[in-house]
Amino acid sequence: MSHTVEILSVGTELLLGNIANTDAQMLSQGLSELGLNVFWHTVVGDNLQRAKEAVALAKKRADIIITTGGLGPTCDDLTKNVLAEAFGKKLVFDEPSAQRICAYFQRTGRVMTDNNLQQALLPEGCTILENDWGTAPGCAFQAEGVHVIMLPGPPSECRPMFLYRARPYLMSLSEGVIASHTIKLFGIGESTMEAQLRNQMNAMSNPTLAPYAKEGECELRVTAKAATDAEAQALLRPTVQQVTELFGDKVYGVDVPSLEHVVIHGCKEKGLTLGCAESCTGGLIAKRLTDVPGASSAFRGGIVSYTNEIKKQVLGVPDELLVQFGAVSSETAKAMAEGARKVLGCDIALSSTGVAGPSRDDRNNEVGTMFVAIATPEGTCVHALHLGARPMRERLRTQTASHAFDLARRYLSGLDYEN
Amino acid sequence: MSHTVEILSVGTELLLGNIANTDAQMLSQGLSELGLNVFWHTVVGDNLQRAKEAVALAKKRADIIITTGGLGPTCDDLTKNVLAEAFGKKLVFDEPSAQRICAYFQRTGRVMTDNNLQQALLPEGCTILENDWGTAPGCAFQAEGVHVIMLPGPPSECRPMFLYRARPYLMSLSEGVIASHTIKLFGIGESTMEAQLRNQMNAMSNPTLAPYAKEGECELRVTAKAATDAEAQALLRPTVQQVTELFGDKVYGVDVPSLEHVVIHGCKEKGLTLGCAESCTGGLIAKRLTDVPGASSAFRGGIVSYTNEIKKQVLGVPDELLVQFGAVSSETAKAMAEGARKVLGCDIALSSTGVAGPSRDDRNNEVGTMFVAIATPEGTCVHALHLGARPMRERLRTQTASHAFDLARRYLSGLDYEN
Numbered sequence: 001m002s003h004t005v006e007i008l009s010v011g012t013e014l015l016l017g018n019i020a021n022t023d024a025q026m027l028s029q030g031l032s033e034l035g036l037n038v039f040w041h042t043v044v045g046d047n048l049q050r051a052k053e054a055v056a057l058a059k060k061r062a063d064i065i066i067t068t069g070g071l072g073p074t075c076d077d078l079t080k081n082v083l084a085e086a087f088g089k090k091l092v093f094d095e096p097s098a099q100r101i102c103a104y105f106q107r108t109g110r111v112m113t114d115n116n117l118q119q120a121l122l123p124e125g126c127t128i129l130e131n132d133w134g135t136a137p138g139c140a141f142q143a144e145g146v147h148v149i150m151l152p153g154p155p156s157e158c159r160p161m162f163l164y165r166a167r168p169y170l171m172s173l174s175e176g177v178i179a180s181h182t183i184k185l186f187g188i189g190e191s192t193m194e195a196q197l198r199n200q201m202n203a204m205s206n207p208t209l210a211p212y213a214k215e216g217e218c219e220l221r222v223t224a225k226a227a228t229d230a231e232a233q234a235l236l237r238p239t240v241q242q243v244t245e246l247f248g249d250k251v252y253g254v255d256v257p258s259l260e261h262v263v264i265h266g267c268k269e270k271g272l273t274l275g276c277a278e279s280c281t282g283g284l285i286a287k288r289l290t291d292v293p294g295a296s297s298a299f300r301g302g303i304v305s306y307t308n309e310i311k312k313q314v315l316g317v318p319d320e321l322l323v324q325f326g327a328v329s330s331e332t333a334k335a336m337a338e339g340a341r342k343v344l345g346c347d348i349a350l351s352s353t354g355v356a357g358p359s360r361d362d363r364n365n366e367v368g369t370m371f372v373a374i375a376t377p378e379g380t381c382v383h384a385l386h387l388g389a390r391p392m393r394e395r396l397r398t399q400t401a402s403h404a405f406d407l408a409r410r411y412l413s414g415l416d417y418e419n
Numbered sequence: 420m421s422h423t424v425e426i427l428s429v430g431t432e433l434l435l436g437n438i439a440n441t442d443a444q445m446l447s448q449g450l451s452e453l454g455l456n457v458f459w460h461t462v463v464g465d466n467l468q469r470a471k472e473a474v475a476l477a478k479k480r481a482d483i484i485i486t487t488g489g490l491g492p493t494c495d496d497l498t499k500n501v502l503a504e505a506f507g508k509k510l511v512f513d514e515p516s517a518q519r520i521c522a523y524f525q526r527t528g529r530v531m532t533d534n535n536l537q538q539a540l541l542p543e544g545c546t547i548l549e550n551d552w553g554t555a556p557g558c559a560f561q562a563e564g565v566h567v568i569m570l571p572g573p574p575s576e577c578r579p580m581f582l583y584r585a586r587p588y589l590m591s592l593s594e595g596v597i598a599s600h601t602i603k604l605f606g607i608g609e610s611t612m613e614a615q616l617r618n619q620m621n622a623m624s625n626p627t628l629a630p631y632a633k634e635g636e637c638e639l640r641v642t643a644k645a646a647t648d649a650e651a652q653a654l655l656r657p658t659v660q661q662v663t664e665l666f667g668d669k670v671y672g673v674d675v676p677s678l679e680h681v682v683i684h685g686c687k688e689k690g691l692t693l694g695c696a697e698s699c700t701g702g703l704i705a706k707r708l709t710d711v712p713g714a715s716s717a718f719r720g721g722i723v724s725y726t727n728e729i730k731k732q733v734l735g736v737p738d739e740l741l742v743q744f745g746a747v748s749s750e751t752a753k754a755m756a757e758g759a760r761k762v763l764g765c766d767i768a769l770s771s772t773g774v775a776g777p778s779r780d781d782r783n784n785e786v787g788t789m790f791v792a793i794a795t796p797e798g799t800c801v802h803a804l805h806l807g808a809r810p811m812r813e814r815l816r817t818q819t820a821s822h823a824f825d826l827a828r829r830y831l832s833g834l835d836y837e838n
Contacts, residue, residue, distance in 0.1 A: 030436070074613045133811070
C-alpha cells in the first residue's frame with residue numbers, strides 16, 4: 001500500500017510571514033526520498049479551534065501526519081494536546097523526558113522555568129523521540145490506521161529530529177528502497193545544465209534526474225527505487241557516470257557536502273596546509289573553511305584586511321602597488337595571497353578583493369568586480385570575476401568565496417586552473 | 420467586518436521539497452501589514468482532484484482566497500480552471516492578454532509555443548492583473564461573498580504581482596492600519612522571557628506581544644491595529660517602553676537588524692575602530708561584522724589564528740602562556756584581543772577561543788567551552804562561556820560570536836560588561 005502524508009505546521013509566526021516554512025521543505029525532500037507521497041502542507045496558527053479542524057481533516061485524508069511546531073511552553077503544547085485528543089489519548093508525565101529537559105538546562109547554564117516541564121507530558125503509549133538539540137521531545141504513535149509524528153518547530157531542531165529520530169521510524173513504512181546520489185557542479189548555470197539534460201531527463205523514469213540551483217552552484221540529484229539497495233545502486237551507477245562524464249571538470253564531487261569540504265579534504269590528502277587573506281569576503285572564506293569539521297588538520301588561519309594599512313602592515317602588500325593599481329586589482333589580489341602564504345606559513349593561500357557594495361569603491365570600480373587568487377609553491381594565479389551588481393551583498397560574497405575554493409579544488413586535483 | 424485569508428499554493432515542486440514556500444511567507448507579511456488575518460496556508464500538487472477539494476474547503480472557511488502557482492501551460496492552468504468551476508464561472512478568451520503574452524515572448528527573444536495562449540483564457544467578468552514580470556496574467560473576482568485572487572508561482576513574478584496588482588485591490592478591503600515594532604534581546608532564554616511576560620501577553624489584545632527565539636537570541640514583536648498609523652503608534656509606545664524597562668540592558672535595540680549592526684553603528688557614532696582575533700569562530704566574527712553594509716567605516720580587519728604558531732607569530736601571544744594555560748583559556752583570549760588591537764591598530768578588539776567540536780581539544784576541554792574577550796583603551800575583559808556540547812558546531816560558533824558582539828555592545832553603551 002502506498003502511503004500519503006500530510007505535513008501540518010503549527011505556528012502563528014508562519015502565518016504572519018516572520019519565517020518561511022523551511023521545515024515543510026526539508027521534510028518533503030526527506031519523505032520523497034523515502035518513497036512517501038506528500039500530498040498536503042497545511043499551516044495553522046497557535047489557535048485551538050483551527051488546529052483541531054486541521055487535525056480532523058488530516059486524519060481523514062492522510063495515513064501519515066507529521067506535525068512541526070506547537071510543542072514548546074510558549075504555546076501551551078498546543079499540537080500535543082490537539083493530536084492526543086483527536087486520537088482519544090491521554091497525556092502522561094514521562095519522568096525520563098523531564099530529567100532530560102532539566103539536564104538540558106543545566107548543561108546550557110540556563111534557568112528552567114516551571115512551564116518547561118509541561119513538555120514532559122506525552123501521549124500515552126507513544127514512542128518518544130528524544131530531542132538532543134533542544135528541550136521539547138518529539139513523539140510518534142499509530143492509532144486508527146494513521147501514523148502520527150510530532151517534531152519541534154525550530155529548524156535547528158526539526159532537521160536533526162527528522163534525520164535521526166523520525167526517519168528511522170518511517171523507513172519501515174516504505175516499500176522498497178529509494179537511493180540517490182547528488183552530483184555537485186560549479187561553474188555552470190542551472191539553465192545551461194538543464195538545456196543539456198532536458199531530453200534525457202524527460203525520457204527517464206527510474207532513475208530520475210532532478211536539477212537544483214543554489215548560491216551560484218548547481219546540483220543534480222539522481223534517484224532510483226528498487227527492491228533492495230544493491231538493485232537501486234545498480235540502476236544509479238550508469239546515470240551518475242554518464243552525467244559526470246558529460247559535465248567533466250565542472251563536477252566537483254558526488255555526495256560531498258560542499259566545495260570547502262573538497263578543498264579541506266584535498267589538502268589533508270596531499271599533506272598541504274592552507275590559509276587565506278580576505279578583503280571583500282571579510283572572513284567568509286575562513287568561516288566556510290572552518291565550518292568543515294576537522295578543518296584544523298589543514299587550515300592554519302587567515303587575515304581579514306579590510307583596510308590598506310592592514311594589507312601593507314600585516315600582509316606586506318607594497319604601498320606603491322596599492323597606489324598604482326588600487327586595492328581592487330589583480331596585482332593586489334596576487335600580493336595578498338603571496339603575503340598570506342608567507343605570514344601564515346602555509347603551502348597554499350587564497351585571497352579575495354573586490355567591491356561587494358552597496359556602492360562603487362573609491363576608484364569607481366563597479367559593484368561585483370572581484371579578484372580571487374591562489375598562491376602555491378608553483379606560483380600564483382589570479383582570476384578576475386564580473387559578477388554583476390544585481391546579486392545582493394551576501395550573495396556576491398558567497399559566490400566570490402566559492403570561486404576561490406574552486407581555484408583551490410582545481411589546483412589540488414591537477415586540473416587546469418589558470419584559465 | 421474582519422477578513423480571513425487562506426493562501427492556497429499549487430505546485431508539486433513544493434510537495435517534493437524542491438523549493439520552500441517563500442511566496443506564502445511574502446504574502447503573509449504583506450497581508451498582515453494590511454490588517455488582514457491569514458489563518459491558513461495550504462499546499463497541494465498539480466492534481467485536479469486535490470486542488471478541487473482544497474478550493475471547496477477554502478471557499479467554506481475563508482472570505483479571501485489567494486492562490487499562487489498553477490497558472491502556466493506546464494500544468495494546464497490548473498488553478499484557473501478549478502477556481503472558475505468552483506464559482507460557476509466560464510473561462511473566456513481575453514484578446515489584450517493574448518497580445519501581452521505574444522509581446523512578452525518577442526521582448527525576451529524566446530519562441531512562443533501554442534499552449535502559452537491558454538494563459539489568455541480568464542474567468543468571465545474578472546479583474547485582470549497584468550503581469551509585467553512573466554507571461555501568465557493574474558486575476559481577481561468576487562463571487563458568493565468570497566474574494567479570489569490568483570497570482571503566478573515564480574517568486575520573481577509573485578512578489579511584484581502582489582505589491583503592484585493585488586495589494587492595491589486588497590487595500591480597499593482592509594479597515595485600519597497595522598503597525599509593529601520588534602524589541603531585540605540578548606542574554607535571556609525564550610522561556611524565561613515568556614514566563615516574565617505571560618500574564619501580560621494573555622491579557623493584551625491590542626497591541627499584542629509575540630515572542631520569537633532564534634540562534635540564541637530572542638525578540639518580541641509588538642503589533643497594534645488602529646484607524647491611522649499615528650493611532651497605532653500611540654498604542655504601541657507604552658508597551659514598547661514597558662517591555663524595554665522590564666528587560667533592561669538585555670534589550671539591545673528596537674527595530675534593529677542584528678547585534679553586529681548595533682556594534683558597527685556604536686563604533687561609528689563614537690568614532691572608534693574595531694578589529695578581531697578568532698580561533699574557534701574561524702572568521703565568523705569578521706564575516707558577520709562585514710555583513711553590515713558600510714562596515715568599513717568602523718571595521719579594520721581580523722586575524723583568524725587557527726594554530727598556536729599564528730597566535731604567537733601574528734598576534735604576539737607569548738609562548739609560555741600557551742604552554743602554561745593552553746590555547747583554550749582566559750589568558751589566551753586576553754592576549755589574542757590585546758594582540759589584535761596592537762597588530763590591527765584599532766581601538767577595540769574582540770577575540771574568541773574555544774572548542775567548537777566535533778571532539779574535545781588536546782587538553783581535554785569539553786566541546787562548548789568558549790572564551791570571548793574585548794580589549795579597549797581602558798583594559799581587557801574576558802568572559803568564559805559554557806555553551807554545552809549539544810548544540811551543533813555551527814550554532815556554538817554563532818552563539819560565541821554573538822557573545823563577543825554583546826560584550827562590545829555593552830562597552831559601547833556604557834553598560835556593565837565585566838560580569
